[in-house]
Amino acid sequence: MGTLQVTVTPAEGLIDEPRRITVTGARPGETVVIDTRTLRSGVAWQSQARFLADGNGVIDLERDAPQDGGSYAGVDGMGLIWSQSPVGSASRENFNSPVTDALVTDVTARAGAANAGATLTQHLAARGVTRREVREDGLVGTLYLPAGAGPHPAVMILNGSGGGINEPRAALYASHGFAAFALAYFKAPGLSDYISNTPLEYFQKGLQWIRRNVRPANDFVAVSGQSRGGELVLLLGATFPREVNAVVAYVPSAFVHSGQNASDPKIGREGPTWLLDGKPLTHLWEGNRTASWKPFDEGPSPHRHDRAMRTALGDPEALARARIHVEDIAGPVMLLSGTDDGSWPSDTYSRIVRDRLAEVKHPHDVQWLNYENAGHTILFPYVPTTQHVYAHPVSGKVSTSGGNPRDNARADAQSWPGVLRFLRNAVQAHAAGH
Structure with missing residues (x-):
């Protein structure tokens, strides 16, 4: 011995x-x-x-x-x-x-x-990566730049219903060669505490800020977001197709949703989330004949938000009114989901997006990574995956994000290399056509 x-x-x-x-x-x-x-x-x-x-x-x-x-x-x-x-x-x-x-x-x-x-x-940050707080033009965020003079392709990173600034993901993107702008849109200094009535023009201003201040390589700017941020990046790609060159949508929705757990209590969870030209976008719960909160509110513990979300899928007319027009996106699209998502059915939503893009013969790369038995929290490799029952940071409602530690860890480890490959291919395809 x-x-x-x-x-x-x-x-x-x-x-x-x-x-x-x-x-x-x-x-x-x-x-x-x-x-x-x-x-x-x-x-x-x-x-x-x-x-x-x-x-x-x-x-x-x-x-x-x-x-x-x-x-x-x-x-x-x-x-x-x-x-x-x-x-x-x-x-x-x-x-x-x-x-x-x-x-x-x-x-x-x-x-x-x-x-x-x-x-x-x-x-999270490789040697030479720099960090800069951004508090200008009404924007609240943090910019991480890779080591070296650049120029670098850029990605704008958007959080979900917890709000705040997603600095960890921005730091890691920068460590892999992307100028990464983590932009907050609520629950951050100087911004609303709630997701309700968020204007899409705010994000357009963020995209313009990146191009003006970072001057990305070949003018390439992708958007990356998870959960409500996954819904949002699909919506931004469809609304501002000339300004979004690729979309990475983690556990996204195929539809515009109401404020839900991140809503202003004075407006309520069935109030609007997104505004465009000052007008609220039609969301899935509006006039929906089958939607009900009861399976979430009154369901067994730990509560699953997806049980309520699934009830809304029974009204085809409401689905049509609230569907995000992903066919208007003018670049590659990547979707990531789990089959046991406790927050909403991101695998069903991703399939709807994938199928619509196939139907219109989307001329750009479309990838969908769907992880068996994984939940709503798909991050990046080698972080703890054990805390999937939690109190929502805005509403305080206790629920599960679904999945289990082993399968969530597998999704973390396998998805991140796929995202990096997707973005690097998107950068090359954009440069070839630029």
């Missing part, structure tokens, strides 16, 4: 880079307990699993499955990261503030009286 040792390879890198975690120096067949602990915005997140050392006293997380009873099951080299849970907290905050502060995970192995440790460091 040698000296117990934990090795993480590479020990430091971008958050989306997989790591190999090995333990050596155990006795053959010995039980080794591996713990992880990460401070995320001041909250400790932990995981634990037990392994049996092989005939050489080695454990390799890319090869070996943990014994029963740990934080995760099955072979998964990064299982100890995505299976972390907060200790004594309901926190869902996976990142530090500022997000440019690295996430440092202590990995500890114990075998009998012996113990050893190593650290695993994850960065």
Whole structure:
């Protein structure tokens, strides 16, 4: 038996880079307990699993499955990261503030009286990426620029019904060569606390700000958003086709929706979300003969918002009135969804978008990644996926986003490389026709 040792390879890198975690120096067949602990915005997140050392006293997380009873099951080299849970907290905050502060995970192995440790460091921003707060022209956001002089293709990033500024995704986009503008539109300094009555012209101004201030390579600007932001980016592509060159829609809707859980209580959840030329866009709940909130409000715990959303799909006339005219989008479209989305049926919505684009023979690339048993929260690789029952940050209503930790982690790990490939192909296609 040698000296117990934990090795993480590479020990430091971008958050989306997989790591190999090995333990050596155990006795053959010995039980080794591996713990992880990460401070995320001041909250400790932990995981634990037990392994049996092989005939050489080695454990390799890319090869070996943990014994029963740990934080995760099955072979998964990064299982100890995505299976972390907060200790004594309901926190869902996976990142530090500022997000440019690295996430440092202590990995500890114990075998009998012996113990050893190593650290695993994850960065959202690569070396040389710069951050700039934007508070001008009425816009509230944060711009991340890649290292190097550029010019770089650009992407505008929009959050969902939680509001705020999606800096983590912007930092990671910039780390992969995109000028990334995370634009808030509510629940941020100087903006409304609610999604209700948001003018689409605000986002058009954001697109124009990017072109004027960033001067993207070949004038390429994509939009990326999730949930209500996924609905929004499809809507922006259809409304401002000359200004949107590609659309990445995470767990989107095919229809315009009302304010729902992010609405102003004075307006109500059936009030309008989006305005154009000062007039509210027709949404799915308006005049809908089958829509009902009861399956959500009165359904079993944990409540599933998608149960209410599905009732609205029974009125074809309401669907036609509220449908986003995705055929007007003048660029590539990527859709990402999960089959167990607890917030709304993003797989059904994505299929509707995909089928409409096929029907009109959309002349640009259309991709749809649909993840079996995954839920509403599809992010990027190697972050915890355990906290899918939560109180909505605006309404306070408790519900589940659906899925399960393992399948949500699989969707995270597989979707992000696909998104990067899609965007790089979109950049090349745009440059060829520019």
